[in-house]
Amino acid sequence: MIDLTKTNTRLWQEITDNCGDIRKCFNCNTCVAGCPAAEGNPPLLIRNLVRKVLFGLEDELLDDETPWLCVTCSACEEMCPMGVHPFEICLEIRRWQSKNDETYIPAATAEIFETGHTQAVGQVQEKRKAVGLEAVPPTIIKFPELLKKFQEMLRNTDIVRENDYMFRS
Amino acid sequence: MKYGLFLGCNVPAVRPDVERAIRLTMPRLGADLVDLEGSACCPAFGSFPSMDETASLAISAWNFSIAEETGVDLITECGSCYSSLRIARSKLLESEEKRERVNKLLEPTGKKFRGTVKVRHLIDVLFNDIGPEKIRESIKYPLENINAIVQYPCHTLFPSEIVGFDSPSGRPHMFRELVEALGASVQTYSRELQCCGGAGGFVKGSFADASEFAFKKLRAVKKETDAEFIVASCITCLQHLDRMQDELNKKNNDNAYSLPVFDYNQILAVCMGFQPKEVASISTISRDEFIRRITKVIVS
Ligand code: SF4
Numbered sequence: 001m002i003d004l005t006k007t008n009t010r011l012w013q014e015i016t017d018n019c020g021d022i023r024k025c026f027n028c029n030t031c032v033a034g035c036p037a038a039e040g041n042p043p044l045l046i047r048n049l050v051r052k053v054l055f056g057l058e059d060e061l062l063d064d065e066t067p068w069l070c071v072t073c074s075a076c077e078e079m080c081p082m083g084v085h086p087f088e089i090c091l092e093i094r095r096w097q098s099k100n101d102e103t104y105i106p107a108a109t110a111e112i113f114e115t116g117h118t119q120a121v122g123q124v125q126e127k128r129k130a131v132g133l134e135a136v137p138p139t140i141i142k143f144p145e146l147l148k149k150f151q152e153m154l155r156n157t158d159i160v161r162e163n164d165y166m167f168r169s
Numbered sequence: 170m171k172y173g174l175f176l177g178c179n180v181p182a183v184r185p186d187v188e189r190a191i192r193l194t195m196p197r198l199g200a201d202l203v204d205l206e207g208s209a210c211c212p213a214f215g216s217f218p219s220m221d222e223t224a225s226l227a228i229s230a231w232n233f234s235i236a237e238e239t240g241v242d243l244i245t246e247c248g249s250c251y252s253s254l255r256i257a258r259s260k261l262l263e264s265e266e267k268r269e270r271v272n273k274l275l276e277p278t279g280k281k282f283r284g285t286v287k288v289r290h291l292i293d294v295l296f297n298d299i300g301p302e303k304i305r306e307s308i309k310y311p312l313e314n315i316n317a318i319v320q321y322p323c324h325t326l327f328p329s330e331i332v333g334f335d336s337p338s339g340r341p342h343m344f345r346e347l348v349e350a351l352g353a354s355v356q357t358y359s360r361e362l363q364c365c366g367g368a369g370g371f372v373k374g375s376f377a378d379a380s381e382f383a384f385k386k387l388r389a390v391k392k393e394t395d396a397e398f399i400v401a402s403c404i405t406c407l408q409h410l411d412r413m414q415d416e417l418n419k420k421n422n423d424n425a426y427s428l429p430v431f432d433y434n435q436i437l438a439v440c441m442g443f444q445p446k447e448v449a450s451i452s453t454i455s456r457d458e459f460i461r462r463i464t465k466v467i468v469s
Pocket residue numbers: 024025026027028029030031032046047050079080081082083084086
């Protein structure tokens with residue numbers, strides 16, 4: 001049984017900045033029917049996540065890892081008949097989780113801070129030369145002075161300031 | 170026609186043969202490519218967009234400002250880059266507050282988001298700016314009597330309001346016509362519009378189920394079509410459909426799934442007569458025999 005007197009009834013206002021009015025969600029299941037990650041184990045069920053948010057079930061929501069299964073295809077975003085923006089909800093829940101539990105913060109974030117990329121773009125020189133390309137592509141990896149500016153910019157963001165031990169240059 | 174080539178992370182690092190193919194084929198069709206010097210990750214949905222929206226928009230704005238300084242629209246192959254940048258641009262244009270916050274972060278770097286350039290996907294540019302006719306005239310080795318299936322990149326379809334260019338977005342045809350311009354017949358099948366399932370955290374978080382999701386698609390291709398190859402136009406679709414055939418073969422302990430998977434600009438480059446070892450050399454399922462059949466040239 002859920003004790004509704006112990007829930008955060010303002011939760012939906014805290015985390016749905018970019019969504020439509022999620023109170024309009026009538027649990028129709030359209031966002032689940034077309035969702036690849038609804039075939040996961042456990043499945044990603046946006047309609048249930050919307051319920052958790054609306055009821056203010058913070059603990060359940062914080063422990064729920066299913067938003068991270070989303071493949072970002074936006075089929076739900078297209079199909080939701082109520083303009084709720086299910087994909088954006090998925091991202092909003094991830095942001096809320098990352099803010100409340102730093103272990104959610106994906107490693108890719110620190111990689112982007114360090115190198116500007118999620119892949120070792122600067123360390124595949126032979127592979128690139130073999131196909132007739134410049135050894136290092138003309139991205140931020142080739143311009144250390146720009147990377148420095150990029151990192152300075154990110155140092156002024158909340159997520160880097162609050163978790164500075166994760167972000168090294 | 171001039172475009173700023175947005176590379177992202179996966180194309181230049183994991184499949185540079187795709188980058189090579191784009192760099193060779195587009196100018197041949199009159200679309201000159203300019204480098205976006207100093208561009209970074211789009212950023213990927215599973216990184217900053219999942220943690221801090223302002224930081225995420227600042228990174229996208231960093232990328233936009235480079236294209237704006239050069240005065241060109243961004244063009245990209247990767248579906249995730251395309252969608253991430255399109256969504257970021259729309260958020261920035263919609264909200265003055267977000268724009269101001271992001272420009273404050275950008276200011277010390279000497280950059281600024283103005284909103285003057287667009288983000289285009291390669292399929293859009295190939296179809297709408299160049300056109301199938303010009304592509305048909307550019308090729309040396311047509312794919313006559315060869316059946317294909319196409320993998321429409323989900324990130325170019327939905328949400329149609331923000332990323333769409335095909336009409337209607339949910340029943341796309343442009344990509345199919347581009348492949349037909351190479352001479353191939355494109356077959357349809359029940360799971361044609363199912364996304365590849367390779368993006369985001371599905372594969373990492375639920376490997377067996379994510380694989381099964383891709384296997385369903387591959388089984389439908391085998392059962393319902395006579396496809397001899399697959400054409401993608403997204404780095405994730407390209408890698409995932411390649412890898413998942415290999416996984417399915419391992420599971421079945423045979424070699425029943427061996428359809429070569431090409432990015433569109435790769436197969437275009439091969440048909441134009443560019444060196445396969447430069448434009449289509451990295452894959453799990455071998456493409457050599459298929460290329461030999463088209464070009465009648467021995468691939469070494
Ligand atoms: S499709 Fe929209 S209205 Fe239907 S359950 Fe999902 S979020 Fe709610």
